[in-house]
Amino acid sequence: MAIPVPLRLRRLGVSALGVLALGLTAVTLPADAHDDGPDAAACPPGQQRAAERAGDNFKLACLPGQDLARLDDSAAVLRPGEVDKSANIQLLANLPKSGPFAGESSFETDLAFQGDYAFQGNYDGLSVYDIRKPHKPVLVTQVVCPGSQNDISVYDDLLVLSVDSSRSNDTCDNVPQSATIKESWEGIRVFDISDPTTPQYVASVETACGSHTHTLAPSQDGKDVYVYVSSYSPNASFPDCQPPHDQVSVVKVPVAAPQDAAVVAEPVLFPEGGNPPGGYSRETSGCHDLTAYPSKDLMAGACMGDGVLVDISDRENPVVTEQVRDTENFAFWHSATFNNAGTKVVFTDELGGGGGPTCNPTVGDVKGADGIYDIVDGKLVLRSYFKIPRTQANTENCVAHNGSLIPVKGRDIMVQAWYQGGISVWDFTDSAKPKEIAYYDRGPLSEERLILGGSWSAYWYNGHIYSSDIQQGFDVFRVNDPRVAPARGVRTDELNVQSQTSY
Secondary structure, eight states, rough: OOOOOOOOHHHHHHHHBBBOTTTTTOOOOOOSSOOSSSSOOHHHHHHHEEEOOOTTTTOOOOOTTGGGGGOOOOOOOOOOTTTEEEEEEEEEEEEEOOOGGSOOOEEEEEEEEEEEEEEEEEEEEEEEOOOSEEEETTEEEEEEEOOEEEEEEETTTTEEEOOSSSSSSSSSSSSSSSTTTTTTTTTTEEEEEESSSOOOHHHHHHHOOOSSSSEEEOOOSSEEEEEEOBBBOOOOTOTTSSOOOOOEEEEEEEETOOGGOOOEEOOOOOTTTTSSSSSSSSSEEEEEEEEEGGGTTTEEEETTEEEEEEOSSSSOOOOEEEOOOOOTSSSSSEEEEEOEEEEEEEEEOOOGGGOOOOOOOTTTSSSSSEEEEEEEEEEEEEEEEEEOOOOOOTTTTTTOEEEEEOOOTTOEEEEEBBTTOEEEEEEEEEEEEEEEEEEEEESSSOOOSSOOOOOEEEEEEEEEEEEEEEOOOOOOOEOOTTGGGGGGGGGOOOOOBOOOOOO
């Protein structure tokens, strides 16, 4: 039967992207990158339904009435409140959403870490947790500052938030305002976190098409931090987001004077054009996410219909050195993770924009998955795909999402979020034969409707896994496995997963 889904239209507009194989005609669509745009394209009578969407990629979708029922979720065994997990993983703590972020539409997003603190983005602001005792994390403050997605990073005494929804102004006291209005604002916000318990808003920088995500890379002398801003989906009716938009914005933030932050470059990454429209893969009109490896002057870009390698030896002038596509199995290049040696990249495909139930045998094991690429003589070479093997219910949004390396020397192991597919720990040391080590999977939030939820980000930090769950808050896990045990002794003072450091 059709699953009723509540309407959460923080962005409007539809672009065509077929996501299901095996003859199904269902369409689930990556979102445009703004609050504004044309109303949803007309669906056939009786076939329009509102797909609840986080600002990552959920939007109004047209689904022929029987297609969802044709997704085979018969092997899904969990009910709401139930858990399936491997024997070697333990949930140590969960702090449910609370206060101004308690509502269903206040989506928890990304995580960053510094010292004894974890920082969590939310569509309505940010939270700070004291994690000195990982089994007993403490919420120390919440900052209400609306603007999706509030993608988050920290560096020294600075915290950066991405805003990719058009706002009435750049303050935390704002409301949505059409991107067709020139005076509307979206971009990055900079906070002073010299006292992590009381973040202070110190600067804003407007960027073309807003800031869906961002990536930090310090200057060679450490006096400045560069913010590479990813945004996409231009519109001729948006004064500050004009097509073509094949670029990133480079913001320079002086560490000692963050109030002077400014855009210093807008390099075009695809001067000859990115992936064209009309195929299975999304048309490239910008990047969704960039991951830097500053010590190697290297960056990997997940750019909608393209995967790229980028030379950032000149921080203000990034140059694409390699470009690759997978027009058969990758619908939306979403994010990237280098291995520690910088000889591999794991790219994720956010099939259906994260709003659909794609973890089932109907969709299969190579779509909505990770693609493991070796870097061979500067070229990206596909070796294999990895996807969690557990079938999820048709009321569970599930697809590859954000993860991080687990610092085990000599091995390539990472933990990864799969929305309502839970979290997975897997080994890709043999690029051609990835294998799962551990997993933790909650049952669906509902058996009656698809409530947008699950783990947005799952990251390893100083001996534990921390997960930002869209609806269920902040989780802490411990893995008890000899293959992961060497990582427990590795300590770092700071972690931004999109700005990799070596171990």
